[in-house]
Amino acid sequence: MDNRTVEVIIPAYRPDERFNRLIERLTQQTHLPQRILVMNTEESLWKQAPVCRSAFEAGHTAGGVxxxxxxLPQEEFDHGGTRDRAAAMSQADVLLFMTQDAVPADEYLIERLLAQLGDNTGGAVAAAYARQLPDKKCSPLERYTRSFNYGEKSRIKSARDLPELGIKTYFCSNVCAAYVRSVYEAMGGFEKQTIFNEDMIFAAKLIKAGYKIAYAADARVVHSHNYTGKQQFKRNFDLAVSQADHPEIFADxxxxxxxxxxxxxxxxxxxRHGRPYLLPKLIWQSGCKYLGYFLGSRYRALPKRVVTACSMNRKYWKNKVF
Structure with a gap:
């Protein structure tokens, strides 16, 4: 039996019913978390959301957790900084970061992520992330993308995999990812003031420091989006911005x-599956992704008003100098 303690950290913004299911599933795990900590953006929006507010506001426990x-106010939210602020409040052995719309597929999620993690020594697995399954309302294109990015086989990645996997060596998703807290702290935690991609940036630092990252295919959450072409454009724009800001990691x-x-x-x-009529949609969405990535990687050459219009995280640019 693994005796390590786990704290679940969940940034929230306008949480919906999936958040309720997430909390319920977390309190049914074979390895219960020590605590569930929610970092909510805008208290007024929390009070309007259809979520299990009373238990949180009274400091109660749910299922013994x-x-x-x-x-926090919206202007203080930061993808990396907010998560790091929450990590500093924890004394658990393992930090499990999740998003408000990722629902554990079963009661073994935490147990199976823990099984992948090593200790805090160099060369050990310092981070493990879960497989993401599509929900019932997922489009065929997004369903296939999920299977492409989150396959059935687990894998442990290290610097030796860079020639084969390239950028996917650094892939790690805070939709559901666990980190050894002592290593997390020793490595300085997530990047502060980052628009996006704090998980991959930190994962790359782990790899470069000699640690390993585990993809745990048997640890599963239900999580998917049906993004429009415009949303794909904006998301990839922000992704490229994060990479452009860290050439020491992504240049090669x-x-x-x-x-x-x-x-x-x-x-x-x-x-192969008799759906060639979806090819135009694939071409459209792929074009949106590429254009977003192309412009985001060159954002410093664009006027700030254009950059702001292209970004999914518009408030990030308010005080950004470039």
């Missing part, structure tokens, strides 16, 4: 090759 709630492992491989593989899948 203590609940904690911290409110570009994303374009992996993107092309996904498009080709998806097109073949649609043709």
């Amino acid at each position: 203590p609940l904690a709630l911290v409110h 492992v570009r994303s374009e090759k992996e993107g092309v491989r996904l498009v080709k593989s998806t097109a073949a899948y649609l043709c």
Whole structure:
């Protein structure tokens, strides 16, 4: 039996019913978390949301698990900084970061993530992330993308995998990812003041420091989005911005090759399964992704008003100098 303590950290913004299911599933785990800490953006929005507010606000426990709630104003939210602020409040052995819309598929999520993690010594697995399954309302394109990015086989990644996997060596998703807290702190935690991609940036630092990252395919959450072409554009714009701001990590492992491989593989899948009518939609969405990435990687050459319009995280640019 693994005796390590685990704290679950969940940033929240306008949480919906999936948040309720997430909390319920977390309190049914075979390895219960020591505490669930929610970092909510805008207290007024929390009070309007259809979520289990009373238990959090009273400091009650759910299923024997203590609940904690911290409110912060929208201007203080930062993808890396907010999570790091929550990590500093924890004394648990393992930090499990999740998003408000990722629902554990079963009661073994925490147990199976823990099974992948090593100790705090160099060369050990310092982070493990879960497989993301599509929900029932997921579109065929997004369903295939999930299977492409989150396959059935687990894998432990290290610097030795860079020639084969390229940028996917650094892939790690805070939709559901666990970190050894002592290593997290020793490495300085997540990047502060980052628009996006704090998980991959930190994962790359782990790899470069000699640690390993585990993809735990048997640790599963239900999480997917049906993004429009415009949303895909904005998301990839922000992704490229985060990479452009960290050339020390991403300059030698570009994303374009992996993107092309996904498009080709998806097109073949649609043709094999009698859905060639979805090819125009695939081409449209892929074009939106590429254009967003192309402009985001060159954002410093664009007027600030254009950058703000292209970004999914517009408030990030308020005090950004470039």
